Every structure is written in C-alpha cells, then in structure tokens.
Amino acid sequence: MNLLVLYSMPINKDMTNKFGICPSTGHLSVLFPEKEAERTPSNKIFLAIVLQGGAMIEIDGKNHLIYTGTLIYLYPNHLVRQISHTEDLLLEYLWFEFEFLSDFPLLLKADISEYVGKNPCLQLKDKERQLVKKYYDLIAERYQESNEYIAITKGLLFSFILEISRLYSGKNVSVSNTRQDELTDHFFFLLHQHYKKERSVSFYADKLYISDKYLMRVLKKSTGQTFHFWVIEFIMREAKLLLRSTTISITEISEKLNYPNPSFFSRVFHQYVGMTPKEFRNQ
Structure with a gap:
C-alpha cells in the first residue's frame, strides 16, 4: 500500500x-x-x-x-x-x-x-x-x-x-453484543493475524483467557462451524491464492504456511480441495 x-x-x-x-x-x-x-x-x-x-x-x-x-x-x-x-x-x-x-x-x-x-x-x-x-x-x-x-x-x-x-x-444484521459474540469477534481478529503459524485451539483460548473446550463450543454455536474448520479454511484460502496468483513452488508455499514438508501439505490440500496443489494450479 x-x-x-x-x-x-x-x-x-x-x-x-x-x-x-x-x-x-x-x-x-x-x-x-x-x-x-x-x-x-x-x-x-x-x-x-x-x-x-x-x-x-x-x-x-x-x-x-x-x-x-x-x-x-x-x-x-x-x-x-x-x-x-x-x-x-x-x-x-x-x-x-x-x-x-x-x-x-x-x-x-x-x-x-x-x-x-x-x-x-x-x-x-x-x-x-x-x-x-x-x-x-x-x-x-x-x-x-x-x-x-x-x-x-x-x-x-x-x-x-x-x-x-x-x-x-440483503437483510439486517444483528448487533447483539453477548459474551459469545465478543469472544467470536476476538477469535477472528487473532486468526487473521496468526493462522499461518498457530493452529492449536490452546493458543487462541489462552489469548482469550478461556478454556479450549469453551472456545470450541462458542465457535460452533456462533458460526455453525468448528474451530478446526475455520483454521483450515483460512489456510486453504491462502494456499489457493498463492497457487493461483503466484509462481512460487509448492515447497515454498508449504513453508510459508508452516507445514513440515510439501507432501504433508499436499495431502491436506487434496483432502480439503479434492485435488492436488499441482492439479489446482494447472486447472
């Protein structure tokens, strides 16, 4: 910028x-x-x-x-x-x-x-x-x-x-400010900043001063999705973006997203997207 x-x-x-x-x-x-x-x-x-x-x-x-x-x-x-x-x-x-x-x-x-x-x-x-x-x-x-x-x-x-x-x-948005809304809001704020490196529920729960189980319960109730869904969703969005918009190697992408090796990254990507990173890039 x-x-x-x-x-x-x-x-x-x-x-x-x-x-x-x-x-x-x-x-x-x-x-x-x-x-x-x-x-x-x-x-x-x-x-x-x-x-x-x-x-x-x-x-x-x-x-x-x-x-x-x-x-x-x-x-x-x-x-x-x-x-x-x-x-x-x-x-x-x-x-x-x-x-x-x-x-x-x-x-x-x-x-x-x-x-x-x-x-x-x-x-x-x-x-x-x-x-x-x-x-x-x-x-x-x-x-x-x-x-x-x-x-x-x-x-x-x-x-x-x-x-x-x-x-x-196309509809009005609820502005109720419950404790669960506040926690969900702060969770997504943290996720935007740390999703590339931090994937454990304990990291985010500690930042929010609540237990792991309570954070998972709050997210499921507030968003309809699990903690792990949102972490993987953010990571896969980034992975697809890098594959589509850059020419950096799959190895480099796996490193940027903090995966231990390209093979593990490719397995997770295939499981989530339904194709390998190489297939996604070439489609």
Missing part, C-alpha cells in the same frame, strides 16, 4: 494510527499497486466507492471491472493490483484497524465475512450509492472537525459497516 492522503485533524495517536479517510482521488495506486501485486495489511479493512470513471483491478488473482457506483470492501491479506483505469477515475475510501472498533459488537459475522471475502466488489443501485455517500461524507465531516467527535466517528463507522453488511446480505 502506498501513501494515504488523509483529511487533517488535531493529532490524536489513538485515532490517527487506527483510522483514516481519504477525500476523492484519482490515484488508484493508493489501494492497488501498478506493477506487482501486494497484500492488504493484516490488521486493516478498506472500504472504497468509485465516484466516476472505471478501472480493471485484480483481487486474489481474479479480475474485477469497477466503475461508478462500485463498492470495494477489502479484508486483510487480499492480494491486489491494478490493471488499467480511465483518466477520469475518481474514488473515495477509508480504512480502519479492527482495534479501532473494539468497543462495538461483532463486525465480521461468519457468513457475511466469507461472502465478502469472495466477492469484494459490489455494484450499488442509485439509492444505495446515495446512502453510502451520505455516510461517508458525515464520517469525513466528523473526523476532521475535532477530537471530541472520535466516539461519534466510531459510532458512525460502525453503523456504516452494518449498512454495507446489509447491502451484501
């Missing part, structure tokens, strides 16, 4: 290190590098909307045509680059770290998170685009006015994300 051009505001370390918002810009390279694909940061989410013009971008090895009214929702660790864009391209975007909204209920509901991860670009209808623009402008206004509006900015951002989740899912 290149330089972020942000609204100016009084210095506040908690605020400026964990949230940023960019006025309209034609510099697509701020989000999508021009040459080699790069990862989105492991602890940040980016939300952008195209105001005019168009572009062809690549996200996780797939091409996406974006144009006026396209919403772009980038989770951590996407592999992104730009292919081309029109001269009149104009977009707005904001970003935030998970910790910035730590006081709020679960953001990444499992079903919506999975869908957004696979479908990061959403074409909005006129009324939806107007709604998104209103939220963006109000957040930008509060953000640049005063440190006194930090709490309001967070609240508006949380509401904004709920609206976007509704647009993706």
